[in-house]
Amino acid sequence: MPFEKIKENAEEVQENAKAFIESNVAYYRLLGFKIAIKSTTMLLKIFLIAICIVMVLLFFSIAGALAIGNALNSNSTGFLIVGGIYLVFAIIIFLIKNRIVEKPIIDIFSDIFFDD
Numbered sequence: 001m002p003f004e005k006i007k008e009n010a011e012e013v014q015e016n017a018k019a020f021i022e023s024n025v026a027y028y029r030l031l032g033f034k035i036a037i038k039s040t041t042m043l044l045k046i047f048l049i050a051i052c053i054v055m056v057l058l059f060f061s062i063a064g065a066l067a068i069g070n071a072l073n074s075n076s077t078g079f080l081i082v083g084g085i086y087l088v089f090a091i092i093i094f095l096i097k098n099r100i101v102e103k104p105i106i107d108i109f110s111d112i113f114f115d116d
Contacts, residue, residue, distance in 0.1 A: 038112045061086075 061082050069078025
């Protein structure tokens, strides 16, 4: 008799453990899905905003280069000046890229991954 109770309890424990593991697997699948969707939508938003900013910057650059070129009576000089300005900005961004690029991205994604 006592062995039957132990056997029943062992089977019950095994069933409970199996149900616990299955619910944990389902939870972590949903958590992974949530993180993947948030990351994907954030990257898509950043990409779309970046495209809009690049388009605006392109047209402003062309307009600025043409305005500088008209003021100096040489369109090529205007485009060279605008290109030089972009080169200076690129060098500055390269030198301080860790502070303005990597840290904010790490902060954003750590908020997404560890937000519970």
